[in-house]
Amino acid sequence: MGTAIVVGAGIGGVTAAVALQRCGWRVTVLERAPELGEVGAGISLWPSAVAVLAELGVQGVEKSSQPSKPAGMRRPDGRWVVAAAELGLELPVMIHRARLHELIRSEFGPAIAVRTGYEVTKLAQDPDGVTVNDDLRADLLVAADGIRSVVRGTLYPQYQGPRYSGFSAYRGIADLELDDGGGETWGRGQLFGFVQLIDGRYYWYATVNRPPGQRSEPTEFATWHDPIPRLIAGSDSVLQNDIYDLTLPLVPFAQGRIALLGDAAYAMTPNLGRGACSAIEDAGALARHLTATSDLTQALTAYDAERRPITTKLVRRSRTLGRLAQTESPVLRAVRDGAFGLGGKLVALRGRKGQVEQSRRDHTPAGP
Structure with a gap:
């Protein structure tokens, strides 16, 4: 096909390299860090991203199932707002970021070259290349x-770029035995969530409203319901990051012979758990469009037309959900919790009605 340079070797970058390799491109991956790898904690993989990884031959991302232990949304005192079983939602696969990165990199073949410790400082393109x-x-x-x-900054120097969300996030991994399926607990300008990874450990995350740049321990959750204090205490290390997303409207994902992918194109808050999934889906879409036509401009235009509207909606929805989760207004919190609780009951009622109707159909004698 041709030659490609991938700048950045995070989840999106290594997935793009594997996707391009599989459709015949020779790829050079540039990473500023001295070695490849991922830091962080857990990551959620929804079915669409799992499907892309399967197409790329990535092994080891098992399908998760509904938790057998209680899970759902709670208040800080432990009272349930809505149980996950009532919603009947399909759950994502939960895996450590470093493990996922390793699984994807295992598909690197001879068509992929890697240069670490390489910082991009100058960029130019012409009709024949970059x-x-x-x-x-x-x-x-x-x-x-x-x-x-x-x-992105070189292509669109006037773009405003990252926007502070108003909250900071903590993340950790705890190796505990829990009789709890996890979920999220929403308080006043604070949120705590936890879920079991496919390796058996528990990934937890928390958010707190505060100005950017303030470093602290997550002491706000010391009095929240069990097992939240145990999860924090049982973590070897706790990461803290201020949360930013990208300003809307997003810039075009393609310009000339250059394509933007993942956070470089549309970084979103983590409230939907879709950031890394979307980067994986970007890689699959980019490879698909490059395979469909030999015209690079046409392929990148189609990639932008497919991915920018989808991810714009995700950025907006994630931002909205983040504001709802982090609200400090007692009135809005009461309305929010009541709406989620009522929604869960309605979904559960609809599900039971469907089961009854299906049972009646199953036991109705066939006509002559």
């Missing part, structure tokens, strides 16, 4: 260099 730092050149460049993307 040049990076005057020493690398390729037919295509894929920017997967994160929310503060150097490539």
Whole structure:
């Protein structure tokens, strides 16, 4: 097919490299860090992303199922707002970021070259190709260099870029035995969630309203219901990050021979748990459009037309859900919790009605 440079070797970048490799491209992956790898904690993989990984031959991402232990949405004192069983939702696969990164990288073949400790400082393109730092050149460049993307900043210098969400997030991994299926607990400007990973450990995350740049321990949750204090205490380390997303409207995901992917294109708050999934889906869509036509401009235009509207909606929905989860208004919190509780009851009632109707059909004698 051709040659490609992928800037950034996070989840999106390594997935893009594997996807391009599978459709015949020779790929050079550039990573600023001294070695490849992922930091962080858990990550949720929804069915659409799992399907893309399966198409790329990535093994080890097992299908999860409904928890057998109680799970759902609670208040800080432990009272249930809505149980997950009532909603009947399909759950994502939960896996550690580092493990997922390793599984994807295991599909690197001879068509993929990796350069670590490489920082992109200069970028130029012409009708025939893209040049990076005057020493690398390729037919295509894929920017997967994160929310503060150097490539995006070069292409769109007037774009406002990252926007602070108003809250900071904590994350950790605890190796505990719990009789609890997890879920989320929403308080006043604070949220705590936890879920079991496929390796048996528990990933937890928490958010707190505060100005950016304030470092602290998650002491706000010391009096919240069990097992929240135990999860925090049982973690070897706790990560803290201020949460940003990208300003709307998003910039085009393609310009000339350059495509933006993942957080470089549309970083969103973590409230929907769709950030990494969307980057994986980007990689699959990009490879699909490049395979469908030999016209690079046409392929990248189609990629932008498919992915930008979808991810714009996700950025907006995630931002809205984040504001709802982090509200400090007692009135809004009461309305929010009541709406979720009522919604769960209605879904459960609809599900039971469907089961009754199906049972009647199953036991109705067939006509002559």
